[in-house]
Amino acid sequence: MPIVVQKYGGSSLADAASIKRVARRITEAKKAGNDVCVAVSAMGDSTDELLDLANQVTPQPPPRELDMLLTAGERISMALVAMAIADLGYTVRSFTGSQAGVITDSSHGRARIIDVTPGRVTDALEKGHIVIVAGFQGVSQDTKEITTLGRGGTDTTAVALAAALNAEVCEIYTDVDGVFTADPRIVPAAKKIHRISNEEMLELAASGSKVLHLRSVEYARRFNIPIHVRSSFSAKEGTIVTDKPAEGDTVEAPIIAGVAHDRSEAKITVVGVPDHPGKAAEIFQTCADAEINIDMIVQNVSATETGLTDISFTCPKTDGQTGVQALRKVQASVGFASIQYDDQIGKLSLVGAGMRSHPGVSATFFRALANTGVNIEMISTSEIRISVVTRADVLDDAVRAVHTAFGLDSTEGEAVVYGGSGR
Amino acid sequence: MPIVVQKYGGSSLADAASIKRVARRITEAKKAGNDVCVAVSAMGDSTDELLDLANQVTPQPPPRELDMLLTAGERISMALVAMAIADLGYTVRSFTGSQAGVITDSSHGRARIIDVTPGRVTDALEKGHIVIVAGFQGVSQDTKEITTLGRGGTDTTAVALAAALNAEVCEIYTDVDGVFTADPRIVPAAKKIHRISNEEMLELAASGSKVLHLRSVEYARRFNIPIHVRSSFSAKEGTIVTDKPAEGDTVEAPIIAGVAHDRSEAKITVVGVPDHPGKAAEIFQTCADAEINIDMIVQNVSATETGLTDISFTCPKTDGQTGVQALRKVQASVGFASIQYDDQIGKLSLVGAGMRSHPGVSATFFRALANTGVNIEMISTSEIRISVVTRADVLDDAVRAVHTAFGLDSTEGEAVVYGGSGR
Structure with missing residues (x-):
């Protein structure tokens, strides 16, 4: 049976x-x-x-x-x-x-x-x-x-x-009815995703989508278990998370799976770090010892005249004060100038396995943000994801703009295949 | 240690x-x-x-x-x-x-x-x-x-x-501060018992005293574990339950340990039972099959002219309706006339190891009840206990009368040794 x-x-x-x-x-x-x-x-x-x-x-x-x-x-x-x-x-x-x-x-x-x-x-x-x-x-x-x-x-x-x-x-x-192309509370036009790969689901879960727990998706991928995310309040089909192609799946899958956002992180900037080998390692070893989960890391180009650079990273807000205190203790030995702490940030991530083979995704992405007047503070990318950090108060606008720009807004209920060019 | x-x-x-x-x-x-x-x-x-x-x-x-x-x-x-x-x-x-x-x-x-x-x-x-x-x-x-x-x-x-x-x-x-000679909510003059034997504690627990669970006392007696019942709200010594004599215990222990009462039982009377061998067994097998816990049993003397007798027993009120229904099913085969159910009863028990060697206890007991105008409906005794069933509404008065009659009312805090005679 x-x-x-x-x-x-x-x-x-x-x-x-x-x-x-x-x-x-x-x-x-x-x-x-x-x-x-x-x-x-x-x-x-x-x-x-x-x-x-x-x-x-x-x-x-x-x-x-x-x-x-x-x-x-x-x-x-x-x-x-x-x-x-x-x-x-x-x-x-x-x-x-x-x-x-x-x-x-x-x-x-x-x-x-x-x-x-x-x-x-x-x-x-x-x-x-x-x-x-x-x-x-x-x-x-x-x-x-x-x-x-x-x-x-x-x-x-x-x-x-x-x-x-x-x-x-x-x-x-x-x-909820399944995994959506964005959080429907922010993007009312968000659509339910019918089928999504493990890899994309992992990136969405890691980027703030709360529908599935990240570790469960990792586990399902390793053991090749199909997950069906669905509502306990209705009989509707939900979202299938699997790497197996759907039967009769002839149309190419959409490039973009969805837009995730995350308000749970803070940004710590270590200002005036001597631009010597090993300084970044000292900083992140300090964070590791304090059991801080680091997410994005950005190091600016060093200003040649001073020989100093700034290193910014994001971590859960709940780890923020621990991180700041741990870093203050090593300020003298590492030799940086100061620490800035900012918990008014938001993170927006665009996830899609199709990014790999479709150029032009990042251009469309940044154009959408620029047209909405959203300032970008940090950028990080993976093979199938682009994430940016913005001010927290413009995050919702940014999510809606990107969702629309990639043709994810619901029309008749199925995601439109994006055909942009020139990444 | x-x-x-x-x-x-x-x-x-x-x-x-x-x-x-x-x-x-x-x-x-x-x-x-x-x-x-x-x-x-x-x-x-x-x-x-x-x-x-x-x-x-x-x-x-x-x-x-x-x-x-x-x-x-x-x-x-x-x-x-x-x-x-x-x-x-x-x-x-x-x-x-x-x-x-x-x-x-x-x-x-x-x-x-x-x-x-x-x-x-x-x-x-x-x-x-x-x-x-x-x-x-x-x-x-x-x-x-x-x-x-x-x-x-x-x-x-x-x-x-x-x-x-x-x-x-x-x-x-x-x-509460320990085991008392009676429930202090009913008998304000009740005294804390400093030391009590396992046997007496067992009878009190079986007779309605709620301070210790009956099975725990049985267990403690079997393994010879002293129990100290005391209040978690004060540092006062409580009641020691043990069969070991207290050190320096030269005065004879009190005859009566205490008065327990129980309002949780009901009385079922099977009326007009043919006075033949085996009829009582049929009735109580019926109760056993229905998992009714029987406490007291009384059978009246048969009226010779009719050849019929009445059998009364008590059981927990929670088992009462189950018992009545089980008995109704065997009414024809057992051949009794009717069933009476009464849940307005109370049980009063006088417990004391000293009863064994001190005659006169039962006389004092029944005299105290008679003087208070309490009508007795059932009586049952063990070596160290006398129990009676009364109307529920006179139970409190009965408890107080018996408590006083045996000199248990608090004077300076220690139980008085009873010196009655002629049981």
Whole structure:
């Protein structure tokens, strides 16, 4: 029997009524002739409520105990989903991450999956039971401690289970209809993407698209698991993330998959850095030691008369003050002049595998921004992505302008193939 | 290093502030030179809130999934208590029932402890950590399923851990100062009992005293673990439950330990039962098949002219309607006339090991009830207990009258040795 893995997030499990709706959805997949294994997140805001309780008790909870606390959230939702399924007359078994064989390293709060040994899940599926697994959690290989995978980890749990069970598809149910060419709250004309490659989805997820968790896409690519992102509130098809070409796919795929934006980063500029070999290394080693996640890096050309240069980089706002403090401590030894911190920035990214073979994409991109009067502060590119940093307050305008310039605005519902020239 | 096991109930863990208070209390025991292992219940009313969620999803949750759900409650409280202890600068490890080696049978919702294999707890204690264990829960021996021990099960967890760790004492922290000679809400003159035997404590717990869970007292008696019941809100000594004589105990112990009452039972009377051998057995087999917990049983003398008798018994009100329905189904085959159901009853029990050797106790007891105008509907006795069923609305008066008659009312704080005669 084909195996389908489904994932339901907290917003699909906000209360008893939503849980019953999700249960009906799960039993439909079973009724359609599949073995069904489901990964669930904690209900609604319950993870935040648990974090709030922890913060009331101590400003610095030990990571081991924080994981113990937070894993209660999925335990509650998985048991309730299982009850709702039983109420519909199906047999069901819920398993914690540990029971389902989700083996991780021992980095509490951001553990990585090392292996999945789903013996109990397989047994239960073979007996005809629907299986519910607590997302976001696992057990460490060496110490047998309960771990969590970090925010959004349930996507990764679902994909990892799909890989271990050799599932046909991993369906990620969420509160939107799929992956869009841009955030529909900013670009009302944004269209649902019907099919997208893993590579493009990775770039979108890394550039601020919140629909899928980055690590789950990496995992799906490695194990070649098709992901179907769709709404738990409708029966509509969503977005298929896969590298397999669609059947009967004769038209060339669109060049541009979509426009992502990100408001969660800050920019740190280290001013007046001596332009000697090794200075950049000292700066970024300092950031690495402070566990700052660096995103974009730009170094200006050195002014020859002074022998000094400026180095700018972006990092999550939540890491910003840590980064500034760590750098201040090495100011004398590195010998730079000052630090500027700026958290009023926005990042816009254009993603599309077609960029590789279609010149002219960057020209169209920068022209669209220029016509809207958007000033560009940093630029970074990959093979299939161009990202720019702008002022935060012009970000929405910039996203809309780029979306329109690449013909992504909805007309009859399918993305237009872009035919620009002269990159 | 001596090992102390402590237990904190939900009312001592109602919010972040109470959890911090409990943490301070725990670290004091550590500071005093003990290894400390603590069993905790779920916070405040959180078990009821989880039950309510389950009932919103289905009227009949599968017991396995209900246990999965409810065990989230202690997981949350144990992690928070551990965090609060870490915040005070101590190292700490929390363990689920399963991790702590609480092995049970597989009766979900009312599992019994088969064994405790506390390897991880012992390791952590030897490393100098304070250990927090989730109460009320375990893992089944055969199926490795998560189980719960039933309401009040955290008392049993604590005593079982104390036995397995060979602890000096099991301290049960609660929201009252100890075990009293009667419920102080009904008898303001009730006194705290300083020391009580296991046997007496068992009878009190079985007769409606809610301070200690019956099964935990049975467990403590079997493994000879002294229990210290005390308030988590004060530093006062509470009640020691032990069969060891107190040091320097020259005065004879009081005859009467206390007066318990119970409003949770109902009375079922089977009217007009043919007075043939085997009829009572049929009735009680019917109740056993319906899983009704029978408490007191009274059969009246048969009226010779009719050859019929009445059989009355008490059971928990929650089992009452099930019992009535089960009996109605066998009415024809057993051949009784009718069933009377009465849930307006109260039970009063007088408990004291001294009853055995002191005649006159029952005379004093019934005289006290008669003088208060209390009508007695059923009587049952054990070696060290007399229980009567009365109307519910006279129960409080009856408790006060008996308490006074046996000289239990507080004068200077110590129970008076009763010197009656002529039982």
